[in-house]
Amino acid sequence: MDLTPKQAQKLFEGDGGAYYIWSSSDVPALVEAKVGAGKLVLQPHGFALPHYADSSKLGYVLQGDDGLVGMVFPNTSEEVVIKLKKGDVIPIPLGSVSWWFNNGGSNSEELVVVFLGETTRAYIPGQFTYFFVAGTLSLLGGFSTEFVSKSYNITKDEADKITKSQTGVLIIKLGEDEKTKIPKPSENSTHKLVHNITCATTLTEKEFPFLKQAGLSASLIKLEANAISSPTYTTDATVQLVYVAGGSGQIQIVGLNGQLVLDTEVTAGDLLVVPRFFMVAKLAGENGLECFSVITSSQ
Numbered sequence: 001m002d003l004t005p006k007q008a009q010k011l012f013e014g015d016g017g018a019y020y021i022w023s024s025s026d027v028p029a030l031v032e033a034k035v036g037a038g039k040l041v042l043q044p045h046g047f048a049l050p051h052y053a054d055s056s057k058l059g060y061v062l063q064g065d066d067g068l069v070g071m072v073f074p075n076t077s078e079e080v081v082i083k084l085k086k087g088d089v090i091p092i093p094l095g096s097v098s099w100w101f102n103n104g105g106s107n108s109e110e111l112v113v114v115f116l117g118e119t120t121r122a123y124i125p126g127q128f129t130y131f132f133v134a135g136t137l138s139l140l141g142g143f144s145t146e147f148v149s150k151s152y153n154i155t156k157d158e159a160d161k162i163t164k165s166q167t168g169v170l171i172i173k174l175g176e177d178e179k180t181k182i183p184k185p186s187e188n189s190t191h192k193l194v195h196n197i198t199c200a201t202t203l204t205e206k207e208f209p210f211l212k213q214a215g216l217s218a219s220l221i222k223l224e225a226n227a228i229s230s231p232t233y234t235t236d237a238t239v240q241l242v243y244v245a246g247g248s249g250q251i252q253i254v255g256l257n258g259q260l261v262l263d264t265e266v267t268a269g270d271l272l273v274v275p276r277f278f279m280v281a282k283l284a285g286e287n288g289l290e291c292f293s294v295i296t297s298s299q
Contacts (some may be wrong), residue, residue, distance in 0.1 A: 005270035016046030016173035024126030029273040031126035042102035057117025064111035066104035083185035091214035116294035205298040223284035240274035249289035
């Protein structure tokens, strides 16, 4: 298994922002470990169109304090709107519909969210596949006008407006008048569905019950300059997916028969997989090292 850390590749870029992926062809270990990753970058007023995916994942806000996400969870019809800021962890259960928005002003910073999750039921092993419900890639837009109008008891003109008026793809940029139509976030929902981590910690469903819906847990490690995180492993056959959120350093992984399978330098933006039962240790460089990890169990 090739465990070499890799940087994300740009999949899409528009006025509203960009989306990056780690493809299964670039990182074969993602396929074998059945995990995946992506990164969303939204410019001010950038809006990621409503979608759902074939995988459960956790979002971790790397940058930005004016993010909004609207979500509709499986088996419900009610939308909840959540405010996001740097350090927030938000679970996205399998099949949840969501949209993402950078609510910051024109001079504010980008909203950057990295997504790490499992792909056991994914169409493409090691990758997230998204299904859009608006825009030119909308599934609803694939149906005939007659089917849409009869399904929702609307006129054919109304059906065409619903399915064809949005010509954006993946990510768009909203104008000031459109921004005012974005729903306001709920403090109660934000408190229940988001957990902020700013210091080294481990999150399981015990500390953050909503993680159970995604079947994942998370950890954040922050090392000072030249500090080390001693060798660790998971005892329950889970996989660790590690994203280097800041700084630089060295990571070693030891696997079967005590073999050193990875000994490499890492920098911010690198992604690597720690296979089940393998041991991993991290050594920070001169500027420290920050790693956000997702583990394929909520416990």
